[in-house]
Amino acid sequence: MKKMLTNNLGLKLLSVIGAIMLWLIVMNIDDPYTYRDFSPIQVTMLNENVVTDQGKVYKIEDGSDVISIRVWGKKSVLRELDITDFTATADMQKNIKYNDLVGIEVTCSNKNIRSADINLSRENVVISVEDASSEQFNVVVKQNGKVADGYMIGTALPEQSLIQISGPASVIAKIKRVEVEIKTTGVNSDRTIHGKLNVLNSDGEAVDTTYLEYTGKNDGMDVAITMLRSKTVPLSVGHTGTPEEGYSFSSISYKPETVMIAGASDAISKITAILIPDEAINIDGVSENQQQTIDITQYLPDGIRLADETDALIAVSVEIEKKQGKTVTIPVSRIGVQNVPAGMEVDFGDTSSIELVVMGTSSELAALDTEAIAVTLDVGHTRAGNYTETLNVTLPDSGCSLMQDVEIQYKLVKRTAADDNKTTGDSSSTNGSIDSKKENVSDAGNDNTTGNSTPDNTAGDNSSGDSAGESKNDSATE
Structure with missing residues (x-):
């Protein structure tokens, strides 16, 4: 038996080694040793009080608390792993280095994976403490x-x-x-x-x-x-005061012309316009154009506000124009004669017309209706004679004014019997005055006739006088 075991021992050992290697090859092919990457993995900071207890805080720089890992192991083991199986921590109590680096540790819940099997994309979380x-x-x-x-x-x-x-x-x-x-x-x-x-x-x-x-x-x-x-309403801006003499108010403009207001339904329904009082724009004594800014919030009714507070200021521009003069000729036939005493009439003599100098802006003068100018003469005398009176001139409501008073000379004369018999003898009318002048010519002729007879009477009287004188002289002689 011993001889059988030791016979060709080298060959047998080689066969065993070859078998093991073959088995390893087969096993590696079927369940190889390989790696698998996992990311991203959030690093959890531990024991932060190490910094915060000192009255300081820290910030993680450049996203260094997020890492990726590469895990080595059997394919069969790696296949079962999930990213949630890994826990990454940075313990600020035991792993802080140089006050700005905290070492990262990664563990796996699968016991087949050791810490040595895990490679980290970075080893430390970078922090800044302040x-x-x-x-x-x-x-x-x-x-x-x-x-x-x-x-x-x-x-x-x-x-x-x-x-x-x-x-x-x-x-x-x-x-x-x-x-x-x-x-x-x-x-x-x-x-x-x-x-x-x-x-x-x-x-x-x-x-x-x-x-x-x-x-x-x-x-x-x-x-x-x-x-x-809310709703949009117009603004109404007026003015007060009178410009310097020789100047006139021309126009007023303002921007914006409307404004949006807001308020409760019952309050805003009553508002149709925002009125800026005349006293806000005073042009008394001015002789040039005026520009000013007005805060309209002070003129808003109770319970009303601006929809946009930036609309509070409006720009107001007042145009002032120097007055110009215009000469208007009025025939005496248009002069209304008033308060002529009974039995008297007005004679304007050779005066056929009068001239009025009217002052106003160019637009006012252009709009002036000269036919609407009323001129009257208030006689105010009771005895015949020559008079000079100031005419009463009434201009239409156009903004124009009379530069100076206008006087006229006239004669107040007695009416004759022939004048009294005329049906058109209205002493207060101009036509009557003109007719009177014609009648005066006729009357003058009658006066001449009377004058011719008067000398005869006078002569008779003188003759009688002479006779009486002669008698007196005779008596005196005697």
């Missing part, structure tokens, strides 16, 4: 979306007007604005809307909030909104 900071910020509401037509949001009140945010000092220093964003598309009634918090820097860009903590509010904030009715 002082912690905490600060309070005002919370403003940002509306996202267009509300229903004819409505606007009256008030939007977040459940907290202040929020405290803690985190790395360098990040806190970047925060300039905290807003809660709500969606308001189609809203037409009072309600509460939940919005998300946005943390912004001075450029309006989002700040990385990964390492920030909001006291009591991590998932957003509720906002209570009230709705108002």
Whole structure:
């Protein structure tokens, strides 16, 4: 037996080794030793209090807390693995190095995989440690979306007007604005809307909030909104005062001419325009164009506000024009004669017309209806004679004015019997005056006839006188 075992021993050992190798080859072909990659795997930080207990915070740099791994093992084992079978940790208490590196350890829940079978894409989580900071910020509401037509949001009140945010000092220093964003598309009634918090820097860009903590509010904030009715109404702007002598108000303009207002339904339904009182624009004594800006919020009715506060200021422009003169000729036939004493009439003599100098702007003068100018003469005398009176001139309501008073000379004469018999003898009318002048010519002829007889009578009287004189002289002689 012993001889049989030792006979050809080398050959037998070679056969055994060959068999083992063949078995290994067969097994490797059927269930080979290979690898499998898994990613991404999030690294969990442990014992963070090592840093935070010192009043500091840390930030993970460059996404170094996310790794990939390569796992070696039997194909049959690897086939059963899932990414959830692996746990990656970085213990800040035992694995921190150089204050900014924390070693990563990866374990597998499958006992067939050892730590040595796992290759990591990186060995450390890179951190930066800095002082912690905490600060309070005002919370403003940002509306996202267009509300229903004819409505606007009256008030939007977040459940907290202040929020405290803690985190790395360098990040806190970047925060300039905290807003809660709500969606308001189609809203037409009072309600509460939940919005998300946005943390912004001075450029309006989002700040990385990964390492920030909001006291009591991590998932957003509720906002209570009230709705108002809105509508667009015109503005009405007037003025007061009188420009410097020789100048006239020409026009007033303003931008915008309309404004959108908001208020409760019952209040806004009564508003048809926003009236700016005349006292707001005073042009007293001015001689050049005026421009000014007016805040119209002070003139809004109670319970009414602007839909957009940026519309509060309007630009007002007042045009002032230097007056010009225009000569208007009025025939005396258009002068209305008033209060002529009974038995008297007015004679304008050789005067056929008068001239009025009317002052106004170019547009006022162009619009002046000269036919509507009324000129009257108030006689105010009772005895015949020559007079000079100031005419009463009434201009139409066109903005024009008379440069100076206009006087006229006339003669107040007695009417004759022939004038009294005329059916057209209206002493207050111009035609009557003209007819009177014609009658005066006729009367003058009659006076001449009378004058011719008068000398005869006078002569007779003188003759009698002479006789009487002669008698007296005779008596005296005797």
